[in-house]
Amino acid sequence: MRRRPLHLSPQVVDPVGGVVDVPIVAVGAALATVLAVTLTALHWGEVRLPVAAGLGLVLVLAAAIAMLAATVPARAPFTPERLGLIVTLAVGAAVAEYVSTAGANRFLYDDFGALVVGLLILSLAPYCTWVSLVVAGVLATGVSTILVLGTAPTTATHAPVISLVAVNAAFILALTAAAAVYSATVVREVLAWQRESNAAMLRRDAVRPGLASAPPSRVSVLRSEVLPFLARVTTAEHLSRADVDRARELAEALGRALRAGVEATWLDDLAASVRRAHGTAMRVADHAGDARRLDDHQRAAITALLSRGSAIRAGRRGWVWRWRGRPGRRTAGSRWPPRRTRRGVRAGVSSIGSWRSRVSWGFAHARSRRGRM
Structure with missing residues (x-):
């Protein structure tokens, strides 16, 4: 063609x-x-x-x-x-x-x-x-x-x-x-x-480390797959059947990434930012999508709680904390950080009594005593 x-x-x-x-x-x-x-x-x-x-x-x-x-x-x-x-x-x-x-x-x-x-x-x-x-x-x-x-x-x-x-x-x-x-x-x-600018971009990306280790997302798919493909196509003088098939595959991959981005919540974005900032492995379990119904005050409390815990993890050996919210209840259990940390996050946790999502993350070498609000 x-x-x-x-x-x-x-x-x-x-x-x-x-x-x-x-x-x-x-x-x-x-x-x-x-x-x-x-x-x-x-x-x-x-x-x-x-x-x-x-x-x-x-x-x-x-x-x-x-x-x-x-x-x-x-x-x-x-x-x-x-x-x-x-x-x-x-x-x-x-x-x-x-x-x-x-x-x-x-x-x-x-x-x-x-x-x-x-x-x-x-x-x-x-x-x-x-x-x-x-x-x-x-x-x-x-x-x-x-x-x-x-x-x-x-x-x-x-x-x-x-x-x-x-x-x-x-x-x-x-x-x-x-x-x-x-x-x-x-x-x-x-x-x-x-053509000149696209060729220069391809040469620049060829000497930069790839993004294969990053999780698939809209940005990673665009940067690592779609943009280089478009740059190569606009530089070429001919389009082959393989280029057409590759364009179809990239469109499907980008569609999947977009759907995943729509289904993600602010809590997923928060977990990702904390993971990037402090290297904390986090997992969000919110299958019912209750995190979308939290108001601004509850979101601010959760953000402060996770940020504080991750900061402590960055400077100490670590601790394990699990929080499970239920309608009308405020329970915190498993292993809590030291007493001074509990005093700092007590107000934030007490304002999230209606949250039904479950947020959990773990660290190795836990050494804290059990506590209860």
Whole structure:
């Protein structure tokens, strides 16, 4: 499967750039509208059908509004159908202008049709592929050429028809070429930068220790599996069937990690943070999910209790403590830390009488005496 980067649009490869380019579209729409109104006023003496002239201005305004609405970031991405609609409205305005001056159009330089079409195509360069821009420009040039052939007999210059066609088509083709070159250049440069940065990331990760020992999680799956795979794919020129299968496997692994993250509670996160901070092996037994119903005060008490116990474990040989909560009861049993520690955590434990979860962890070399609150 061969990738075709030049068939991408600048907005697709650089979405932030598409947001920044919105003012360019507004300026292009305003210039097209002002240009149509000004040129119509300048050759008003040649107008034979004012209704057709007014319709041409309305179509230009409609094309400008459609362009503004189609490039709003909330409606991204920009599609070729939107480009076709905008160019069709602009070409319709050119046809209406031709009808309004039929038989009386002495000069072609004051007609706004070709200028408006080319200007609108140029304004949409950050949102379209170079292929769609070229196709739209060529089709618009064909329609404009037909209009010039119909106007040539009434012109005052008596120039060869081929010259009139070439001059009129130059407006559209030049602006279309500029838009296509801009689109292709931006896409090529952005993809080249992405390949270089991804290759650098792969080289950096190759010399760093892996994360195989870490438990599977959203972060570990993304960092150790998904991101390197995406970096390699964006750097490669071809996609194989194995790449497709690998992408499917990574999607399933990430889905499992996401589901595990949704099912985890704040208590699991607390146990993980304590384990990382103090090296304390902890196990949370909360099959009914009662930890989710604890209020802020109860959570603060549990956090203080576990943090204090882990800190003691970090500086002493250790102790074993088990706490089992039941509705309406406050029981603490097994082996407690020294008396001064019990006084520090007594208030926290007494506020968790409604907690039904069971939290337990163990340490070797326990040397404490049994106690009771």
